[in-house]
Amino acid sequence: MENQYTIQQLSQKTGLSVHTLRYYERIGLLEGVPRDEHGYRLYRESDLLWVEFLMRLRGTGMPISKMKRFSDLRSEGGSTITERREMLEAHQAHIHEQMQALRDHLRSIEDKIDHYKGMEKEKSQAVSFNVPTGK
Amino acid sequence: MENQYTIQQLSQKTGLSVHTLRYYERIGLLEGVPRDEHGYRLYRESDLLWVEFLMRLRGTGMPISKMKRFSDLRSEGGSTITERREMLEAHQAHIHEQMQALRDHLRSIEDKIDHYKGMEKEKSQAVSFNVPTGK
DNA sequence: CCTTGCTTTAGAGCGCGCTCAAAGCTGTAG
DNA sequence: CTACAGCTTTGAGCGCGCTCTAAAGCAAGG
Numbered sequence: 392m393e394n395q396y397t398i399q400q401l402s403q404k405t406g407l408s409v410h411t412l413r414y415y416e417r418i419g420l421l422e423g424v425p426r427d428e429h430g431y432r433l434y435r436e437s438d439l440l441w442v443e444f445l446m447r448l449r450g451t452g453m454p455i456s457k458m459k460r461f462s463d464l465r466s467e468g469g470s471t472i473t474e475r476r477e478m479l480e481a482h483q484a485h486i487h488e489q490m491q492a493l494r495d496h497l498r499s500i501e502d503k504i505d506h507y508k509g510m511e512k513e514k515s516q517a518v519s520f521n522v523p524t525g526k
Numbered sequence: 527m528e529n530q531y532t533i534q535q536l537s538q539k540t541g542l543s544v545h546t547l548r549y550y551e552r553i554g555l556l557e558g559v560p561r562d563e564h565g566y567r568l569y570r571e572s573d574l575l576w577v578e579f580l581m582r583l584r585g586t587g588m589p590i591s592k593m594k595r596f597s598d599l600r601s602e603g604g605s606t607i608t609e610r611r612e613m614l615e616a617h618q619a620h621i622h623e624q625m626q627a628l629r630d631h632l633r634s635i636e637d638k639i640d641h642y643k644g645m646e647k648e649k650s651q652a653v654s655f656n657v658p659t660g661k
Numbered sequence: 662c663c664t665t666g667c668t669t670t671a672g673a674g675c676g677c678g679c680t681c682a683a684a685g686c687t688g689t690a691g
Numbered sequence: 692c693t694a695c696a697g698c699t700t701t702g703a704g705c706g707c708g709c710t711c712t713a714a715a716g717c718a719a720g721g
Contacts, residue, residue, distance in 0.1 A: 398698080410680050413699090429687060431698055444638070447631040455678065469645070476642035479635055486632050490625060496582040497621050500614055503579070507611035510604070533668080545710050548669090564717060566668055590708065 396434040405442050412442070418455065420445055420462050451486050531569040540577050547577070553590065555580055555597050586621050 402409045415421050416432075421441065425433050434442075448458050461478055464471040537544045550556050551567075556576065560568050569577075583593050596613055599606040 408680075409698095411678085414679065417701090426699095429698075430700095431687090444634070447634050449678095450627055451631045451635070472642050472645050476639055476646065479639045479642070483632065483635060483639065486628055486635070490628050490632075492585055493621055493625050493628070496586045497618065497625075499579070499582050500586070500618060500621070504611055504614045504618065507607050507614070510607050511611065543710075544668095546708085549709065552671090561669095564668075566717090584708095 394436050394439075396439065398432050398434070401434045401439060401442065404439060405446065407442065407446070415442070415445065419459055420455075422462070422466055448482070451482065452489060453482055453485075457482075529571050529574075531574065533567050533569070536569045536574060536577065539574060540581065542577065542581070550577070550580065554594055555590075557597070557601055583617070586617065587624060588617055588620075592617075 396404065398409045398412055401407075401412060405412075407415075412421075416424055421438065424438060425435065427433050445458060445462075448461070449455075453461075457478070461475060464475050464478070531539065533544045533547055536542075536547060540547075542550075547556075551559055556573065559573055560570065562568050580593060580597075583596070584590075588596075592613070596610060599610050599613070
């Protein structure tokens with residue numbers, strides 16, 4: 392119970408580099424990470440969960456500055472819950488926009504793939520039986 | 527017929543800055559943009575279409591270096607169609623991964639929003655019920 | 662003619678998000 | 692003891708994708 396992780400272990404678990412984990416702590420995204428008797432970081436389960444959530448924010452395009460704002464609100468305690476929820480809802484809308492844009496672009500790219508497939512087919516036919524063009 | 531655009535006009539149509547349009551040309555993403563008698567750029571309809579396609583690649587996370595590769599293949603002509611299709615198919619897979627990641631992260635973020643809503647509700651109840659003799 | 666505002670180029674600068682380096686301490690193996 | 696590896700900190704460096712500047716030319720309005 393109450394697992395603890397060295398920075399290496401947390402790095403492996405999260406996929407973030409040890410550099411990035413220290414960087415996140417330095418800029419205030421992680422606070423109060425406990426240390427052992429030599430000053431080495433010893434992350435708790437709750438730190439792992441928090442880092443994983445940060446990664447979800449980053450992975451959906453939230454800039455570090457906003458993650459910092461969110462993190463600061465979290466440190467301030469329960470009185471900031473509404474503001475945090477509003478931040479996440481704004482971000483949620485942003486994610487929906489991203490997904491819509493991806494869908495649009497994907498469709499266009501797939502059209503281009505199909506177009507190329509058509510050209511590849513034409514070309515192989517042209518070799519087989521020299522079709523006269525009727526454009 | 528055969529519309530032409532100044533760099534300003536293309537900037538407005540695409541949403542890219544004039545700086546970015548010149549930058550794209552400088553690094554070879556756009557080639558053979560015609561000029562008027564004073565050396566001013568005069569983009570054709572085909573240039574607009576190409577820029578719009580470039581924006582779709584960028585908008586789906588393709589790095590400039592790969593866009594450059596694609597652009598170079600395009601300049602080489604019809605013999606590169608298969609390679610271009612393969613590039614787009616690889617990118618298509620990448621887009622699908624992005625969309626899946628977004629969906630996952632979104633779900634997690636929405637869970638958190640719901641969690642906050644629950645906490646907000648609790649809190650408002652506490653105010654309503656616990657303190658009948660209000661301030 | 663002069664001003665304003667657009668265009669051109671080459672090159673410098675910038676913001677973001679890491680990523681690495683230097684210098685020093687701790688722990689383990691041989 | 693020596694080596695080596697991993698941890699600490701602060702500060703510098705880097706890759707990406709723009710974004711801006713400088714210096715000069717061109718065009719239209721007053």
